[in-house]
Structures are given as C-alpha cells and as structure tokens.
Amino acid sequence: MSEKNITFEDLPKAMSWLMDKLNELDSKIDGLNNQNQSVPTEQWMNLKELCDYIPSHPAEQTVYGWTSCHLIPFHKRGKRIMFLKSEIDEWLHAGKIKSDKNLEDEAAQFIKSKRNTKF
Numbered sequence: 033m034s035e036k037n038i039t040f041e042d043l044p045k046a047m048s049w050l051m052d053k054l055n056e057l058d059s060k061i062d063g064l065n066n067q068n069q070s071v072p073t074e075q076w077m078n079l080k081e082l083c084d085y086i087p088s089h090p091a092e093q094t095v096y097g098w099t100s101c102h103l104i105p106f107h108k109r110g111k112r113i114m115f116l117k118s119e120i121d122e123w124l125h126a127g128k129i130k131s132d133k134n135l136e137d138e139a140a141q142f143i144k145s146k147r148n149t150k151f
Contacts, residue, residue, distance in 0.1 A: 075117040082115045086124070 038046050077085060079092055096113075098104040105119040130138075 077115045077117055077120070079113055079115075082120065085117070085120065 079095060083090055083092055083095060095104065099106045099113060105115070105123055107114045107116070
C-alpha cells in the first residue's frame with residue numbers, strides 16, 4: 033500500500049492494510065516488553081545509596097561496622113564497598129521476626145512430630 037493518492041473506493045483496503053501494520057507493531061512492542069521484563073538486571077549500590085535504601089537509614093559508620101563483622105552481604109573491589117540490591121533484599125527479609133501465632137504453630141507442629149516418633 034505504497035500509493036500516496038488513495039481514492040474513496042480504496043479506503044477500505046487502505047484501512048485494512050493500516051490495521052494489519054498496526055497489529056504487527058503492537059505485537060513487536062509486546063514482545064520487546066516481555067523480553068525486557070524477563071531479563072532482570074542486577075542493581076549495584078554504593079554505601080550512601082544503601083544507607084538511603086535500608087528502612088532504618090543507618091549511619092555510614094554503622095554499615096562499615098556490619099561489613100567488618102560480616103553481618104551484611106557486600107562486595108569489595110580495591111577500597112570500594114558495593115552492595116547488590118537483590119542480596120540486600122534477601123538479607124532484610126531474613127531478619128523477619130516471627131509473630132506469636134507463628135511461633136505457637138511451629139511449637140505445636142514440633143510437639144506433634146515428636147509424639148509420633150518411637151524410641
């Protein structure tokens with residue numbers, strides 16, 4: 033449909049061609065969006081960004097203390113300390129304190145499993 037002058041009779045055909053091209057573009061865009069979403073990129077943070085990212089906003093000296101005691105995951109290249117966002121997220125989630133209900137359920141499950149064992 034490379035003609036520049038379209039007559040009234042050619043309008044349905046031109047419109048159909050245009051809709052086909054639009055659908056092709058739409059499917060290509062969807063494919064690119066899916067491709068970009070499926071490839072996660074690792075996000076690196078420096079010390080200042082990490083202090084802003086952690087909910088308690090610790091002082092930089094506190095984070096240095098955590099790294100020297102190996103309490104927080106970090107990477108060191110030369111004198112620079114870097115942090116992976118995904119590792120920090122895992123570290124933050126690992127520090128979850130269980131509720132009383134969760135602890136009671138675990139204790140009941142443990143007692144139940146011990147009752148079924150024979151010595």
